[in-house]
Amino acid sequence: MRRAFIIGDPVAHSRSPMIHGYWLKKHAIAGSYEPVRVVPDELPSFAERLKYGEAGFVGGNVTIPHKEAIFALADETGEVAELIGAANTLWLEDGKLNATNTDAYGFAANLDAEAPDWDTGKKAVVLGAGGASRAILFSLIERGFSDIVLVNRTVARAEELAKRFGSDSITAAPLPALDDALIGADLFVNTSSLGMEGSATPDLDFSVMAENALVTDIVYAPLITPFLEKAQEQGFATVDGLGMLLHQAVPGFEKWFGTRPEVDAQLRAMVVADLEAH
Numbered sequence: 001m002r003r004a005f006i007i008g009d010p011v012a013h014s015r016s017p018m019i020h021g022y023w024l025k026k027h028a029i030a031g032s033y034e035p036v037r038v039v040p041d042e043l044p045s046f047a048e049r050l051k052y053g054e055a056g057f058v059g060g061n062v063t064i065p066h067k068e069a070i071f072a073l074a075d076e077t078g079e080v081a082e083l084i085g086a087a088n089t090l091w092l093e094d095g096k097l098n099a100t101n102t103d104a105y106g107f108a109a110n111l112d113a114e115a116p117d118w119d120t121g122k123k124a125v126v127l128g129a130g131g132a133s134r135a136i137l138f139s140l141i142e143r144g145f146s147d148i149v150l151v152n153r154t155v156a157r158a159e160e161l162a163k164r165f166g167s168d169s170i171t172a173a174p175l176p177a178l179d180d181a182l183i184g185a186d187l188f189v190n191t192s193s194l195g196m197e198g199s200a201t202p203d204l205d206f207s208v209m210a211e212n213a214l215v216t217d218i219v220y221a222p223l224i225t226p227f228l229e230k231a232q233e234q235g236f237a238t239v240d241g242l243g244m245l246l247h248q249a250v251p252g253f254e255k256w257f258g259t260r261p262e263v264d265a266q267l268r269a270m271v272v273a274d275l276e277a278h
Contacts, residue, residue: 002031004256005060007038007046015271016061019249022270023261031257033060040065047073050090051097059091059098059256061249067101067131074099083165084134089252103135106248108143111216113247113263114239118214119143121186126150127178128192129158132218136191141167149173149181152192175202183208188227190217195225206231217241221275242271 006016012035020033038046043066049055062070067086071077074087075096081087087099111118124145126133129152140148148170152158158172173181182188182204195201196219204227206215215231220241228238246263254260 002029002257003057004031004033004252005036005055005057006033006063007036007043007060007066008063009037009039009065011035011037011063014063015245015274016063016249018271018274019246019267020253022267023253023259024257027257027259027261029257029259036060038066040069043069044073047097050092051075051095053092057092059089059252061252062088062090071099073097080104080138083138085164086131086134088248089255091252091255100251101135102248102251103132103244104139104142105251106244106246107136107218108139109247109250109263110241110243111214111239114243115214115216115237117212118187118216118239119145121145121210121213123147123185123210124149124187124189125178125181125185127188127190127194128152129154129161129172130192133161133191134164136189136218137161137165137170140187140189141165141169145169145187147171149185151175151178151181178202179205179208182206185209186213188213188215188231190219190225190227193219195219195222195227197221201226204230206234206236209236212237214239218244220245223272223275242268242275246271 071087076098078100081101084101089100089102150158151173153175155174162170162172214237216239217225217227218241219225223240231238
């Protein structure tokens with residue numbers, strides 16, 4: 001039986017076991033996906049046991065706070081993980097620990113499914129310059145956005161992130177410049193924690209964006225965040241963040257269990273019900 005995991009600290013809150021468990025059952029695969037709490041001090045030893053097969057896993061996912069640390073411990077890392085500087089998916093291959101980051105894939109796949117023309121525009125506004133925004137920036141550059149305004153409370157952090165990508169497409173801006181940045185934008189992405197679990201958000205006027213603009217949020221609790229609610233009130237198309245969580249899980253499952261799963265309505269409904277119950 002092939003075993004996969006998700007490690008983090010904490011890890012009990014993760015919906016990943018539900019997602020992968022659904023696919024294992026749907027495809028009648030004799031496998032398991034287990035949450036494993038690993039505190040930071042134990043991460044190096046866990047990685048070593050994983051490499052030598054002592055942990056009994058073929059691979060797994062990595063969540064907070066280990067995404068950057070595990071990237072440094074892996075034997076092989078792909079271009080995506082290297083540019084983002086963090087990994088969320090691991091697998092063993094030829095005795096080596098491989099790492100990649102599927103967040104950029106998950107972000108784009110979610111928008112591809114819910115708003116197929118999302119990448120036909122040129123200007124995007126990204127709010128937040130934390131770890132999550134790296135994957136979003138990678139995806140936007142890959143999809144051809146040539147004018148990306150990265151807005152952050154601490155502008156120096158946004159400037160540092162823009163330099164990391166070495167792209168002329170990204171411009172850093174402070175939070176007070178957010179309203180002006182939205183003018184003519186084709187896409188707005190919230191990658192910050194603003195709006196998560198009822199936290200306050202800036203009162204933005206999305207009406208200054210391009211006519212067919214899209215507003216999306218990687219926060220999925222609540223499912224309809226204040227940003228999405230305001231955009232909907234103003235008549236703009238929106239995409240919630242749950243799809244990113246679901247789609248980012250697809251490549252890992254395929255690596256570990258040899259079957260490429262689909263994100264379907266039943267899976268989404270199951271996770272939405274769990275979110276509402278909690």
